[in-house]
Amino acid sequence: MPSVTALVLAAGGSTRFGSPKQLYEIEGEPLVRRAARLAGEAGCRPVIVILGAAAEACRRALTSESVEIVEHPGWREGMGSSMAAGARALLAHPTKTAGVLILLCDQVALTAESLRLLVGAWELDPAGARVSAFADVTGPPVIIPAAWLPDLAALTGDQGARQVLARHAGSVQRHPFPEAAVDLDVPPGTVASSAGSHE
Numbered sequence: 001m002p003s004v005t006a007l008v009l010a011a012g013g014s015t016r017f018g019s020p021k022q023l024y025e026i027e028g029e030p031l032v033r034r035a036a037r038l039a040g041e042a043g044c045r046p047v048i049v050i051l052g053a054a055a056e057a058c059r060r061a062l063t064s065e066s067v068e069i070v071e072h073p074g075w076r077e078g079m080g081s082s083m084a085a086g087a088r089a090l091l092a093h094p095t096k097t098a099g100v101l102i103l104l105c106d107q108v109a110l111t112a113e114s115l116r117l118l119v120g121a122w123e124l125d126p127a128g129a130r131v132s133a134f135a136d137v138t139g140p141p142v143i144i145p146a147a148w149l150p151d152l153a154a155l156t157g158d159q160g161a162r163q164v165l166a167r168h169a170g171s172v173q174r175h176p177f178p179e180a181a182v183d184l185d186v187p188p189g190t191v192a193s194s195a196g197s198h199e
Contacts, residue, residue, distance in 0.1 A: 003043070003097065003098050003099065003119065003123060003126075004043065004044050004097060004098065004099045004100065004101050004119050004122070004143060005044055005045060005046055005047070005048065005090060005093075005095070005097040005099075005100055005101070006036075006039035006040075006042075006044035006046075006047045006048065006100070006101045006102075006103065007048050007050065007083070007086040007087075007090070007100055007101070007102045007103070008032070008035045008036050008039060008047065008048070008049040008050065008067075008103055008104075008105060009050050009079060009082050009083065009086070009102065009103070009104050009105070010022045010031075010032045010035065010049055010050060010051055010052075010058060010104075010105045011050045011051055011052030011053060011055075011072050011075035011082045012052065012053060012075065012079070012082075013052075013053045013075070013076065020053060020054035020057065020058070021105070021106055022051075022053075022054060022058050022061070022105055023054060023057055023058065023061060026108060030058075030061040031105040031106060031108070032049065032051075032058050032061055032062060032105045033061050033062055033064065033065055034105070035049075035103060035104070035105035035107075035110075036049055036062060036065045036067045037065055037112075038103075038110055038111065038112045038115055039101060039103060039115065040065065040066060040067075041112035041115075042101075042112050042115035042116045042118075042119055043116065043119060044101055044115075044119075045095070045097075046067070046068050046093070046095055047065070047066070047067045047068070048067070048068045048069075048070055048086055048089055048090065048093075049062060049067050049068070049069050049070070050070050050072050050075075050082045050083075050085055050086045051069055051070070051071050051072065051075075052071070052072045052073075052074075052075025052076070052082065053075060055071050068089075070085055070086060070089045072085040077156065077157050077158070078157045078158025078159070079158055079159075079160050080155035080156055080157050080158055080159035080160050080161075081155065081156055081157060081158075083102065083152055083155050083160070083161060084152060084153050084154065084155040084156065086102075086152075087100075087149045087150075087152035087153035087155075088153045090146070090149055091149050091150070091153060096146070097146055098126055098145065098146055099119075099122055099126055099143050099144065099145050099146055100143065100144050100145075100146060100149065100152075101115070101118070101119065101141060101142075101143050102140055102141065102142045102143070102144070102161060103115070103140055103141040103142075104140050104141075104183070106183045107140070107141070107179070107180055107182065107183050108182055108183070109179040109180075109181070109182040110141070110179050110180065111179065114177065114179045115141065117175075118130060118132065118141060118143060118175055118177060119143065121173075121175050122143040122175075125173065126145060127145060127171065128145065128168070128171030128172060128173060129142060129143060129144045129145065129148070129165060129168065129171060129172045129173070130142070130143045130172075130173055130174075130175045131165065131172060131173070131174055131175065132174075132175055132177035132180040133174040133175060133176050133177060134176075134177055134178050134179075134180045134181035135181045138174060139180060140161075140180065141177070141180060142161055142165070144161070144164070144165075148164060148168065151164045151167060151168075152164055
């Protein structure tokens with residue numbers, strides 16, 4: 001059984017960015033493809049990408065990656081609903097895994113190695129969760145045990161995973177992850193990228 005599968009959340013409308021953030025390129029690579037590639041290089045199988053806004057263009061951007069795509073028609077409801085769509089897909093998936101890595105496509109400083117270190121830390125205590133700690137806050141990437149997927153599948157709106165983590169607070173450990181502090185909310189050169197907002 002694979003240790004960890006991945007959910008790449010790439011369904012948002014990129015309101016502040018002004019165009020589909022998922023398709024913004026770094027060194028010629030769209031962010032949605034980059035996130036999926038890093039998850040695969042970190043050893044996650046399968047890699048499931050949740051699409052919503054600009055879904056067809058994102059599909060084309062992902063043709064070179066070995067991923068599974070879930071189109072979420074309710075993406076406008078918020079990140080929680082996208083996580084729920086991904087959790088439902090994993091609960092129905094024929095490949096059963098021990099844990100789920102949840103990551104966003106706009107954290108531009110992530111590397112495959114930093115994700116491998118997070119997975120390795122989680123494997124030391126796979127009954128609980130590992131959350132990324134940066135700039136005195138916590139956030140994604142996050143790894144939760146597969147046993148928590150029903151909780152994730154029940155999320156609605158823009159709740160995110162915080163309420164699931166709060167429900168299991170005694171089983172959540174922090175993982176120092178400075179690379180997670182950098183996310184892209186607006187085009188570079190417009191306003192400085194923010195830390196930890198993850199639109």
